[in-house]
Every structure is written in C-alpha cells, then in structure tokens.
Amino acid sequence: MSHRRNLTVRGSLAAGVAAALLASCGLSDAAEGGPTTITFWSWTSGSQEAVDRFNATHDDIHVVFEQVPAGTGGGYSKMYNAVRAGKSPDVVTVEYPQVPAFVTHNVVQPITDYGAGELRDVLPEWAWNQVALGGDVYALPYNIAPQVFLYRADLFEEYGLDLPTTWEEFRDTAEQLRAERPDTVLATLGNTDAALLAGLAWQAGANWFDTGGGSWEVNATDEASLSVARYWDDMVADDLVNAEPLFAEKHIADLQQGRSLGMIAAPWMLGNLSRFVPELAGSWAAAPLPTWDGTAAGNYGGSGFAVPEGADHPEEAMEFARWVATSPDAIAAMVPASTAMPANSDLYDIWATEVEAANPYVAGMGVPAVATAAAESVPPDWEWGPDMTDGFARLMDEMTGSMGRPGGLEDALHRWEDDIVDQLRLRGFDVTT
Missing domain, CATH: 3.40.190.10 (Periplasmic binding protein-like II)
Known part of the structure; x- marks a missing residue:
C-alpha cells in the first residue's frame, strides 16, 4: 500500500526561497569603454560553440567560458564553493533536479526581475514548473529531454x-x-x-x-x-x-x-x-x-541557466542566457556538438532543420517530430x-x-x-x- 509523509522545512521552503537576495550588479567593464565581461560555467556539449557565436555577434558583452566537471561529478560542488568563497561566476548550468537544492541553499538568486517571465508562454508548462519555486523564477530553461x-x-x-x-x-x-x-x-x-x-x-x-x-x-x-x-x-x-x-x-x-x-x-x-x-x-x-x-x-534530463548569488553582472548574464534560449543563431551554433532539444517551442522547427542538417546520423530518424509531440504531453506537476x-x-x-x-x-x-x-x-x- 502506498503512503505519504509530510516534510516541513524549518522556517518552510517559502521562507528559504524568500531569503535569496538579488546580488548587486557591480562595476561594468563597459564604464571603462569596453564590453562587460561575464563568466559562464558549464559542462554541456555545445556551450563553447554558443559562447563563440555570442561573442562574435555582440559588442557590449564578452562571455568567458569555463568548462567544469559534469554537475554531479564535481561541477555543482565547484559552484557551491565559489559562491561561499565570494568568487561567483555570472551564469551557470543547473539541471532541473538540482534547482531546488540550489535555491534552498541560497546558491542562486531569483531572476524574476531580469525578464525571465517573458519566455513563460513559449515554454512547456512542466518545464516552467521546474524552475519557478515559491513565487520566483530561479533558472531559465534552455533544453529539455x-x-x-x-x-x-x-x-x-x-x-x-x-x-x-x-x-x-x-x-x-x-x-x-x-x-x-x-x-x-x-x-x-x-x-x-x-x-x-x-x-x-x-x-x-x-x-x-x-x-x-x-x-x-x-x-x-x-x-x-x-x-x-x-x-x-x-x-x-x-x-x-x-x-x-x-x-x-x-x-x-x-x-x-x-x-x-x-x-x-x-x-x-x-x-x-x-x-x-x-x-x-x-x-x-x-x-x-x-x-x-x-x-x-x-522527461529524462534537461537544464537551465541560473545566476549565482554574488554574481557581478546578473543583467548581462541574463542577456546571454536569453540569447541562447531564444536565438536561432544559438541553435545553429550548438547543434553540431549537441543534439539536445531546446526548451523554447518557438525554436522547435529551426532545431529540427539544423539538427538533421548538422548530424547525418540523425537525419531520417524522425526524432524532432516525435520529441516535439512528446514535449507537449509531459505531465506538468512533477x-x-x-x-x-x-x-x-x-x-x-x-x-x-x-x-x-x-x-x-x-x-x-x-x-x-x-x-x-x-x-x-x-x-x-x-x-x-
């Protein structure tokens, strides 16, 4: 027989979420006449390619990419330690299962005020629910599985x-x-x-x-x-x-x-x-x-962009994150290295075209059409x-x-x-x- 147990967090989850404060933006390199430099930590395939394309097409922000170990293989520990040491990167990759831990431990900050909600209507409901906790948004979904x-x-x-x-x-x-x-x-x-x-x-x-x-x-x-x-x-x-x-x-x-x-x-x-x-x-x-x-x-994987507490440039970090999550140019840059599916439904068609063109192995398998239909059917409440x-x-x-x-x-x-x-x-x- 199945059974349920209630777990009440001391102070409650809502209180823990509310305790996460927005970090100050810090001084911008742009004030000195150059682009603002932000740091991006990830291990996911296609990240370097996305950064290269962004840097080639943007003059006001320059992204420095650092490849970290896979999240559960040491990448998440590195992120936790950086925040605690006051050496936070500006933007990181966080898989959906780990978002609640990053929130309850105050490792990431809410991104609600940086326009994350603008993408809600183009994301599957279940994907949005993976990153919207306690009335705030803590990551921007950019791929699903x-x-x-x-x-x-x-x-x-x-x-x-x-x-x-x-x-x-x-x-x-x-x-x-x-x-x-x-x-x-x-x-x-x-x-x-x-x-x-x-x-x-x-x-x-x-x-x-x-x-x-x-x-x-x-x-x-x-x-x-x-x-x-x-x-x-x-x-x-x-x-x-x-x-x-x-x-x-x-x-x-x-x-x-x-x-x-x-x-x-x-x-x-x-x-x-x-x-x-x-x-x-x-x-x-x-x-x-x-x-x-x-x-x-x-769903069987997927991740979003999060802004750690203490990040120097959260606004610029979110501009980069939004570009990856919304730009066909980002998809074109990433698919030769990654077949991951974008979370943004507006990009499904361009992903289907690009992923088959860039990966002959995938062409003819019918994955984009099947995955698109599957994405629309995932139960939303998990x-x-x-x-x-x-x-x-x-x-x-x-x-x-x-x-x-x-x-x-x-x-x-x-x-x-x-x-x-x-x-x-x-x-x-x-x-x-």
Whole structure:
C-alpha cells in the first residue's frame, strides 16, 4: 500500500526561497569603454560553440567560458564553493533536479526581475514548473529531454515486428521476439539510471515530491510508481529486456550485434549513438514512448541557466542566457556538438532543420517530430526534492543492488523513500508521517 509523509522545512521552503537576495550588479567593464565581461560555467556539449557565436555577434558583452566537471561529478560542488568563497561566476548550468537544492541553499538568486517571465508562454508548462519555486523564477530553461523510444527500424522490419504503442503491447512484442529469436531482446533498460526510473514514474503520473501545501511531501511508493517498478521487475525477471548500464561495453556490443533492438531515450542521447555505434547509421528510427493509458511522456534530463548569488553582472548574464534560449543563431551554433532539444517551442522547427542538417546520423530518424509531440504531453506537476544529487546517488545504489531480484525495483523504491525521509530529518527538516 502506498503512503505519504509530510516534510516541513524549518522556517518552510517559502521562507528559504524568500531569503535569496538579488546580488548587486557591480562595476561594468563597459564604464571603462569596453564590453562587460561575464563568466559562464558549464559542462554541456555545445556551450563553447554558443559562447563563440555570442561573442562574435555582440559588442557590449564578452562571455568567458569555463568548462567544469559534469554537475554531479564535481561541477555543482565547484559552484557551491565559489559562491561561499565570494568568487561567483555570472551564469551557470543547473539541471532541473538540482534547482531546488540550489535555491534552498541560497546558491542562486531569483531572476524574476531580469525578464525571465517573458519566455513563460513559449515554454512547456512542466518545464516552467521546474524552475519557478515559491513565487520566483530561479533558472531559465534552455533544453529539455522528453522521452522517446529509439529502435532498430531495419530489424523491426526484417523480423516482422509491430511498433508497440502501449506498455502491454511492448511486453507482447518482447515475448514474440524472444520466442522467435532467443538471443535477442526488445530493449535495454539502464539498471543504474535513477533519472530514467524517475522519468518512467513521471510518465505514469507519479509525483515523488510535492510542496503545494507549503511543506515537503514525499511519495515514491504511490500506485503509479510501484506499477512501473513491478512492470520492469517482471520484464527483467522474464528475460524480456537486458538490464545493464547504457553505453557500457556490454551494451555497445549488444547494439553492434543486434542483440538489443531499442532503448528508452531522449534527444541528447543521439550523440551517444553516433559516437559508440557509428556503423549503425541509417538503421534507427524514433517512436513515441509506449504509454499506460494515453499519450504522456516523461522527461529524462534537461537544464537551465541560473545566476549565482554574488554574481557581478546578473543583467548581462541574463542577456546571454536569453540569447541562447531564444536565438536561432544559438541553435545553429550548438547543434553540431549537441543534439539536445531546446526548451523554447518557438525554436522547435529551426532545431529540427539544423539538427538533421548538422548530424547525418540523425537525419531520417524522425526524432524532432516525435520529441516535439512528446514535449507537449509531459505531465506538468512533477517536482524534485531538496537534494537530488544525493537522492539520485542513493536511488542508483538501491537500483544496482536490487534489479534482477524478484520485486527488486519495488523494494528499492520503498527503501529509498524511507532513506530520503531519514536523511531530510537529519538535515534539519521536520518530518511527519
């Protein structure tokens, strides 16, 4: 039976959000006759290319790009430490799951007064909700990752497989394939990917965290989440999918040799395919993710631009962020290095054209059309917890130790929820059950 626990932050989340103060702009280099120099920290592909194009087309602002380790691989720690030391960059990349932690720890400042709201109408509602907390906006979405199903179109045709549109059909197709070709599975499920499991629960209508009542409410064991866990537990137990780390050596070999025909993916993963299995160009296609009872997709990644507390030039930082989030020129600059999908719906068409023109591997797969439809169907109410860097690490540990055992994922979610409640209590949250 599912259960809910209320988590009340001492002082409340709203109070923590309100405590984040706007930093002063500081002295501009432009006052001395030159452009204002701002610093941008990120690890995402295409960042350097975007900065180069911005600098080539703007005279009043000059962006200095510093590549930092991936967020959970040390980049976020570097950002936290810089703010605490009074050496903040002007703008940083923050993935959506980490935004609440950056807010509650006063690492980033509200950008509401810098025109962030101007883009609300061109962003999916769910993407806007990832960055709008406690009445303010704390990041500007610039890429999203709606889930799609990538599959070997050539082998589907050769084997006479119909494309599944529901998860029930997905299992039926997997059983058909396994019976006819015992060495082949329909797809590979990342057995260490906490973000993937979260996206699948999101698609099913779950909401692991909720602050709508003014306090944290945690529920990773609702019926939607447990139904997803049971489904994949059974698929793994019946040997209908491979459970292994995506794009590790075994998975790459399975793809190369046609032992795995598909994967739950997002547009950013196309770069992985082209890098690890370039010989399979022209073999892939994209389809909507199978659903439970409709057309919903989950989200599987994405990030926004945030302005740290203490940034010297927040206005100029936001001008750069808005340019990346709204300019077709920015898309054209970034797509040769990144297939990530823009959050701005006004850029979907230009992204579709540019990403296929710049990446021959992607051309003909149908990803832009499928991803655009998926982006419009993601449930809007999903929220992340107050420390998902730690939360994802703990969920990954639970998944790694449980997947493949009877009821493993279901048990993992129960243990993870209990662990998250305990950890939040230890970190100063009032917990009621």
